Structure formats: structure tokens, C-alpha cells
Amino acid sequence: MREVRIRDTLSGAVQTLDxxxxxxxYACGPTxxxxxxxGNARPFVxxxxxxxxxxxxGYKARLVVxxxxxxxxxxxxxxxxxxxxxxxxxxMTAAYVEDTDRLGIGRPDVEPKATExxxxxxxxxxxxxxxxxxxxxxxxxxFRVRSFPDYxxxxxxRPEDMDQGEExxxxxxxEERLDFALWKSTKEGEDTSWGxxxxxxxxxxxxxxSVMAEQELGASFAVHGGGSDLVFPHHENEIAQSESAGRPxxxxxxxxxxxDAAGEKMSKSEGNIFQLKEALDRYGREAVVAYLISGHxxxxxxxxELPMEEAVARVExxxxxxRTQAGRDPGGPSREQQPGGSREGPxxxxxxxxxxxxxxxxxxxxxxxxxxxxxxxxxxxxxPGAAEAVAEMLDLVGLGSIAEGQDDEHPEAxxxxxxRQEARAAKDFARADEIRDRLAEMGFExxxxxxxxxxxxxx
RNA sequence: GGCGCCCUGGCGGAGUGGCUACGCAGCGGCCUGCAAAGCCGUUUACACCGGUUCGAUUCCGGUGGGCGCCUCCA
Numbered sequence: 001m002r003e004v005r006i007r008d009t010l011s012g013a014v015q016t017l018d019x020x021x022x023x024x025x026y027a028c029g030p031t032x033x034x035x036x037x038x039g040n041a042r043p044f045v046x047x048x049x050x051x052x053x054x055x056x057x058g059y060k061a062r063l064v065v066x067x068x069x070x071x072x073x074x075x076x077x078x079x080x081x082x083x084x085x086x087x088x089x090x091x092m093t094a095a096y097v098e099d100t101d102r103l104g105i106g107r108p109d110v111e112p113k114a115t116e117x118x119x120x121x122x123x124x125x126x127x128x129x130x131x132x133x134x135x136x137x138x139x140x141x142x143f144r145v146r147s148f149p150d151y152x153x154x155x156x157x158r159p160e161d162m163d164q165g166e167e168x169x170x171x172x173x174x175e176e177r178l179d180f181a182l183w184k185s186t187k188e189g190e191d192t193s194w195g196x197x198x199x200x201x202x203x204x205x206x207x208x209x210s211v212m213a214e215q216e217l218g219a220s221f222a223v224h225g226g227g228s229d230l231v232f233p234h235h236e237n238e239i240a241q242s243e244s245a246g247r248p249x250x251x252x253x254x255x256x257x258x259x260d261a262a263g264e265k266m267s268k269s270e271g272n273i274f275q276l277k278e279a280l281d282r283y284g285r286e287a288v289v290a291y292l293i294s295g296h297x298x299x300x301x302x303x304x305e306l307p308m309e310e311a312v313a314r315v316e317x318x319x320x321x322x323r324t325q326a327g328r329d330p331g332g333p334s335r336e337q338q339p340g341g342s343r344e345g346p347x348x349x350x351x352x353x354x355x356x357x358x359x360x361x362x363x364x365x366x367x368x369x370x371x372x373x374x375x376x377x378x379x380x381x382x383x384p385g386a387a388e389a390v391a392e393m394l395d396l397v398g399l400g401s402i403a404e405g406q407d408d409e410h411p412e413a414x415x416x417x418x419x420r421q422e423a424r425a426a427k428d429f430a431r432a433d434e435i436r437d438r439l440a441e442m443g444f445e446x447x448x449x450x451x452x453x454x455x456x457x458x459x
Numbered sequence: 460g461g462c463g464c465c466c467u468g469g470c471g472g473a474g475u476g477g478c479u480a481c482g483c484a485g486c487g488g489c490c491u492g493c494a495a496a497g498c499c500g501u502u503u504a505c506a507c508c509g510g511u512u513c514g515a516u517u518c519c520g521g522u523g524g525g526c527g528c529c530u531c532c533a
Binding site for chain 1: 465473483490492497530532
């Protein structure tokens with residue numbers, strides 16, 4: 001079991017995870033008011049793979065990714081679509097599950113929904129009112145920011161600095177403009193509503209995460225994650241809510257950087273979104289995952305045609321590696337190598353370095369460099385166990401499927417390839433090339449090698 | 460205005476106080492009937508100016524540029 005270090009947004013320092021306790025990870029999922037885009041997919045991939053890595057190291061990990069299915073934007077989007085908001089949210093949740101399923105990296109352990117957490121939310125709000133950290137006002141409930149002295153500690157800002165400018169709304173029910181809503185009374189045109197001590201209404205934005213995190217992971221858990229755009233106000237407010245109620249919150253805060261398009265953050269309000277579904281259709285799941293792990297999770301990641309084509313090319317290089325390895329090493333002499341066996345030779349030491357990189361603030365690009373180092377070594381000279389080692393590493397980052405042979409049987413193509421071999425033997429190259437063109441039309445590329453020709457499906 | 464992050468070879472993107480990251484693309488070569496795949500090579504890479512140091516791309520200070528958050532947002 002490796003020591004795993006993560007850079008913590010709250011302390012600004014690198015923190016080591018406690019190997020003796022379950023590593024509870026709560027990562028903020030999407031608000032389901034439209035199909036998710038690649039930017040939304042980044043935290044899903046990062047935290048899923050992080051949990052997978054921890055387990056492979058022998059940690060007990062539990063990953064919770066919520067779905068926020070109560071929100072102003074859902075009402076708006078549902079109305080535009082001419083649907084009931086409950087039905088609309090259900091459809092968008094299903095689309096989210098469908099899209100993320102296609103990434104092929106499994107599902108989080110738990111995926112709680114705000115709509116199923118309302119009871120616990122009301123309880124927490126009541127508790128905050130009782131302790132003087134929140135107040136009811138005209139059917140709404142607000143958090144009294146000044147009652148929490150630590151407010152601003154996560155995003156490193158002082159309430160005084162924020163308390164500038166004019167109050168936007170004229171008829172605010174808040175005591176102070178910094179206060180934020182915990183509960184909103186039902187407004188005209190809103191078609192879902194829950195009963196509460198403050199009248200019919202619904203939870204506001206941040207409170208659901210405080211409750212869901214604690215319900216699934218306990219009062220004090222290891223890692224809270226999400227996009228860096230959530231640091232303020234969302235995560236700051238979660239801390240305020242939970243800690244004011246005397247409930248210790250997350251130990252480490254782990255934030256992923258934004259995916260941006262043409263130098264600008266990709267966001268629904270910017271209108272520069274690229275849907276995950278579209279990316280999967282166009283480039284394939286491996287390329288999408290390979291793209292998302294191509295930069296360090298904390299850094300911004302540029303999206304575009306070029307980076308995606310590069311991801312496709314990387315995946316293709318890996319695929320070619322397995323194809324030649326399969327031809328070279330049919331019996332698999334190193335198949336008997338047990339995990340944890342020899343780590344001295346090239347394959348073993350690469351795996352060690354790969355895992356070291358992931359343990360060091362989940363450095364996926366450094367880890368992938370080890371994969372490509374080994375691929376290069378094994379392409380140059382025979383390295384026993386290389387294919388297995390590369391497969392093992394790729395599996396850890398959700399790319400294990402690349403190692404699985406996908407060359408389908410195709411009798412007609414096989415026959416043509418044989419015919420071409422005969423033509424080549426007879427030095428009838430015109431005929432051979434003609435057959436190659438026909439195979440190309442059928443979607444196959446022919447690669448000649450010392451071991452004979454091979455059919456490769458064109459990607 | 461406040462807080463934070465970033466500026467690496469043609470492009471993407473790691474990293475380090477002195478040692479080839481890696482990937483993609485181009486060019487040249489090897490292999491091949493041709494091609495593909497693969498392999499080899501590819502000419503001072505670390506924004507600028509100071510400082511610390513035997514030595515800085517790596518630490519400190521400043522200048523310039525970019526980005527994120529401060530309002531819904533992964």
C-alpha cells in the first residue's frame with residue numbers, strides 16, 4: 001500500500017490520506033438541467049479513477065457522486081421543453097447515467113439525489129435555525145454568514161472583501177446580502193414542492209450536498225471533490241452549513257481544473273459546450289478517457305479538434321502495440337508472473353513508477369509517460385511480460401479495453417487476404433494492390449510483417 | 460478592485476537546483492514489391508528583468524501576458 005498524497009485546496013498543502021480508515025470521497029455531480037458536456041465528465045472520470053486506484057492499492061474507498069435534481073434552472077428548462085420539472089429532471093438524470101456509462105469506467109458506489117434527501121435537509125436547516133445560524137424570512141430560510149467566523153477559509157477570501165457593491169434585488173428577504181438561501185418558498189410556476197416547518201418550498205442549492213455527504217459517508221470524511229468553479233460559493237457554503245451545525249466535514253478538498261474551449265471555460269452559459277455524448281460518438285470512449293487524463297487533474301485542459309485527434313492517435317499507438325505483441329508472444333511466457341512478483345525488470349519497474357505517479361497527487365500524465373516508455377521499449381526489443389504490464393496499467397486508468405483484441409473474424413476478408421498473399425508470391429503486385437483496395441473498402445487495412453499479413457479494422 | 464492559478468521545444472503536456480519526461484505533427488533515414496505499423500535521427504524548450512547559489516527552467520522579488528472565482532456553472 002502506497003502513501004497517497006493529494007494537494008488540499010483548504011490548507012494549500014499536500015495531505016496524506018489515512019490508510020487505516022475508509023477513504024470516503026464525495027464528488028459533486030451535475031445539476032441535471034441538460035445533457036452533460038465534457039467539462040462535466042472530467043470530475044466524473046477523475047474521481048472514479050482515483051477511487052479505483054486507491055482500491056488497487058489496498059485502501060477501502062467509497063465514492064459518492066450526487067445528482068442535484070432540484071434547481072431553478074431545472075424549472076426554467078422544463079418549462080421551455082414544455083414538460084413537468086420532475087419528469088424533465090428524471091429524463092436528464094437518465095441521460096447523464098447513459099452518457100457516463102458509455103465512458104466504461106463503472107459507476108460510483110452511491111448516487112444520491114436531492115429529491116430523495118429533502119427530509120434530512122429540513123432537519124439540518126431546523127438545526128441551523130435553532131443554533132442561530134439561520135433564520136426564516138417570508139417562507140424562505142437563509143444562512144447567516146456572519147454567524148460563522150470561518151466563512152471564507154476555503155476560498156481564501158474575507159466577507160469584508162465580498163461585501164461591496166449594491167444589493168441587486170430591491171425586495172430582499174435577507175438580513176445581509178452575503179447570506180445565502182437554504183430553503184426557498186414555492187414560487188409561481190414551480191410545479192414541485194415539499195412541506196416544511198416554513199411552509200411549502202424546496203431546498204436551495206448548497207444544502208443538499210452537506211446532507212448527502214454526511215448521510216453516505218458520515219460526519220467526517222476523507223475527500224471532498226468537484227470542479228474548481230465550485231470552490232466559491234458552493235463548497236464554502238457547504239462548510240459553513242455543516243460545521244455550524246457542529247458536524248465536522250471533509251478533511252481534504254480536491255478540485256479539478258476547468259475544460260476550456262478556445263481559451264475560454266466551457267460552460268452552458270457561455271454557449272461553447274461540447275456534449276459528452278457527441279464526443280463519445282465522434283472519437284470513441286477510449287479517446288475521450290485518454291484525453292481527460294492527458295493533463296494533471298488540477299490544471300485547465302484545452303478542448304478542441306486537435307487535442308482530441310491526438311488522444312485518438314495515442315489510443316491507436318497503444319492498440320498497435322497490443323497487436324504486434326499478440327503476434328510476437330502468442331503463448332505469453334510471462335503469464336505466470338504474479339502481481340507483486342518481480343518488480344525489478346523493465347515491466348515491473350514501470351508499473352511501480354506508474355503507481356508512484358498516481359500516488360503523488362494523482363499525476364496521470366506522468367503515469368501515462370511510463371506506459372509509453374514501456375511500449376517503446378517493447379516495440380524495440382522483446383520485453384517479457386510487457387503486454388500484461390501495459391494492460392495492467394491501462395486498466396487502472398480506465399483504458400483496459402484497449403488491450404482486448406477487437407479484431408473480429410471476417411471470413412471474406414481473410415479469404416481475400418490469402419488471395420493477395422498468393423498474388424504477392426507470384427509477384428503480381430498489381431493484383432495484390434487491387435485486393436488491398438477492396439479490403440480497404442470493406443474497412444480493413446492490411447499490414448505486412450515478417451510474421452505474415454495482418455488485417456486491421458480501420459478506425 | 461479582492462483571492463487564486465498559469466506562462467516549457469511546431470502543438471499538447473509532465474517535471475527537476477546540475478542528469479533524454481511523454482504524446483502528437485513535420486522533416487530525414489531504416490525496414491518493405493509498394494504501403495501501413497514499428498525503429499533511429501531531428502539543429503541553443505523552459506515569457507522578460509533582477510537577486511540567492513559553485514550552478515536556476517526549477518528558489519525569491521519585480522515586469523509583461525493569459526485564465527479561473529468573486530452571480531448560475533464540473
